[in-house]
Amino acid sequence: xxxxxxxxxxxxxxxxxxxxxxxxxxxxxxxxxxxxxxxxxxxxxxxxxxxxxxxxxxxxxxxxxxxxxxxxxxxxxxxxxxxxxxxxxxxxxxxxxxxxxxxxxxxxxxxxxxxxxxxxxxxxxxxxxxxxxxxxxxxxxxxxxxxxxxxxxxxxxxxxxxxxxxxxxxxxxxxxxxxxxxxxxxxxxxxxxxxxxxxxxxxxxxxxxxxxxxxxxxxxxxxxxxxxxxxxxxxxxxxxxxxxxxxxxxxxxxxxxxxxxxxxxxxxxxxxxxxxxxxxxxxxxxxxxxxxxxxxxxxxxxxxxxxxxxxxxxxxxxxxxxxxxxxxxxxxxxxxxxxxxxxxxxxxxxxxxxxxxxxxxxxxxxxxxxxxxxxxxxxxxxxxxxxxxxxxxxxxxxxxxxxxxxxxxxxxxxxxxxxxxxxxxxxxxxxxxxxxxxxxxxxxxxxxxxxxxxxxxxxxxxxxxxxxxxxxxxxxxxxxxxxxxxxxxxxxxxxxxxxxxxxxxxxxxxxxxxxxxxxxxxxxxxxxxxxxxxxxxxxxxxxxxxxxxxxxxxxxxx
Numbered sequence: 001x002x003x004x005x006x007x008x009x010x011x012x013x014x015x016x017x018x019x020x021x022x023x024x025x026x027x028x029x030x031x032x033x034x035x036x037x038x039x040x041x042x043x044x045x046x047x048x049x050x051x052x053x054x055x056x057x058x059x060x061x062x063x064x065x066x067x068x069x070x071x072x073x074x075x076x077x078x079x080x081x082x083x084x085x086x087x088x089x090x091x092x093x094x095x096x097x098x099x100x101x102x103x104x105x106x107x108x109x110x111x112x113x114x115x116x117x118x119x120x121x122x123x124x125x126x127x128x129x130x131x132x133x134x135x136x137x138x139x140x141x142x143x144x145x146x147x148x149x150x151x152x153x154x155x156x157x158x159x160x161x162x163x164x165x166x167x168x169x170x171x172x173x174x175x176x177x178x179x180x181x182x183x184x185x186x187x188x189x190x191x192x193x194x195x196x197x198x199x200x201x202x203x204x205x206x207x208x209x210x211x212x213x214x215x216x217x218x219x220x221x222x223x224x225x226x227x228x229x230x231x232x233x234x235x236x237x238x239x240x241x242x243x244x245x246x247x248x249x250x251x252x253x254x255x256x257x258x259x260x261x262x263x264x265x266x267x268x269x270x271x272x273x274x275x276x277x278x279x280x281x282x283x284x285x286x287x288x289x290x291x292x293x294x295x296x297x298x299x300x301x302x303x304x305x306x307x308x309x310x311x312x313x314x315x316x317x318x319x320x321x322x323x324x325x326x327x328x329x330x331x332x333x334x335x336x337x338x339x340x341x342x343x344x345x346x347x348x349x350x351x352x353x354x355x356x357x358x359x360x361x362x363x364x365x366x367x368x369x370x371x372x373x374x375x376x377x378x379x380x381x382x383x384x385x386x387x388x389x390x391x392x393x394x395x396x397x398x399x400x401x402x403x404x405x406x407x408x409x410x411x412x413x414x415x416x417x418x419x420x421x422x423x424x425x426x427x428x429x430x431x432x433x434x435x436x437x438x439x440x441x442x443x444x445x446x447x448x449x450x451x452x453x454x455x456x457x458x459x460x461x462x463x464x465x466x467x468x469x470x471x472x473x474x475x476x477x478x479x480x481x482x483x484x485x486x487x488x489x490x491x492x493x494x495x496x497x498x499x500x501x502x503x504x505x506x507x508x509x510x511x512x513x514x515x516x517x518x519x520x521x522x523x524x525x526x527x528x529x530x531x532x533x534x535x536x537x538x539x540x541x542x543x544x545x546x547x548x549x550x551x552x553x554x555x556x557x558x
Contacts (some may be wrong), residue, residue, distance in 0.1 A: 011039035012541040021045035047115040077475035080467040098422035133166035177216035178449035183235035188483035201487030213502030216271035224275040225287040229456035241292040276339040283341035320362035410477025422475040433501030
């Protein structure tokens, strides 16, 4: 007969198939704000070597109607870390299977526990508005499915307690963008760009992003040139309809853009990130721009175009004012953020400044942000709103740069940094929220919500089989969601940790609104050595779980 060991664990555990069941810390009490999504894991170990039967799950208690249970699935990784920078804090550093995907249950809502292996079910609770605060039992029971000659048998039950607070988290203020690749969605489902099937998938991916605390969406008014090899191009996903007339002037159509905006607003997007006007790593060329010329769709700008050429400037002088005017008409112009070029270096300064001056003529005071980690570059005044890499952010913090953003990358020396690699603990991923709060960071940027290409986008990859962009970036850096069935994305453990990080900021801000900044910072520093920075922070899950308990107590005391 099938024999299972069962226990409740926090959402911050990663259960590898060969981990000892006994070493997973049990957690049977949880706390959630009234408008928060609670996440936990129900961990099991199949003690029998024979081929298992299907198992059914029953949930009991007042919260049961609001519970969703999914399967945690391991994904292969060939490159779990940057081998140039060995990291002693990683869970593992060898190629193998890493728990990451959160997938709907197969077999009509049942699951099959592999023999002599550890596994986990992902449990979420999302309550309707007005649900009464209080302490509630939540029991999960597992049954072996009845066979032709065997009865249905209870294999065990485990009960947890969920404390629902009366307090409501405030709206998210931190601006959070994870670059959203419209072409990768089309490629994943093998559909034509902006076909009806593609539009539906775009909406589903956007909705999941927003539900996970991502409130800014990369909006391809022209096809982003990001991570594209020199001379190459990615699938055209340009939202603007552009016509170049016989006299060389331009007209613009906004139907596709308006549909995008309508979808984005419907699912809760607050900000729109406009792609870079110039190529990555130096701004020497232009993105791909498609226009109707003499009744034919043609590429009029691209890698062959000088960034500061007269033709491109003439185009920008028409396109940017037309776009801004349209966004003003929609009442969304103040929600737009713009880019010049991604990650310019100090040696690019003179050229970058010329590009910035060109764009500023038409953008005025609208915010321009770029990934920029050189404080010396920033000091020149070439960019008012830098987004430094967290490993290089200290000079920006020391000099109290206002409205500071931050980003992190998956390659390079990340040994003392937060991140989202498969091999990192989920606590190390989630600590980002506390760090952003403590340093008063306005926005956070990462480049990979759903990047399903290899390095420089030579080819499309399957994220279920290739998690590192074909030995390019440590697994977990390039995407947070998987292309699930029917155009719907599937979550990852890392996406959930990022959502919890954003909710942590909201909880800290709520506490601050009640008790003040000094009190809240003292609460954060409890359980540390008295300091917390982007390079020095608690790495254990207990710190975050205990902080949430302290925050709940402080807020409920008001």
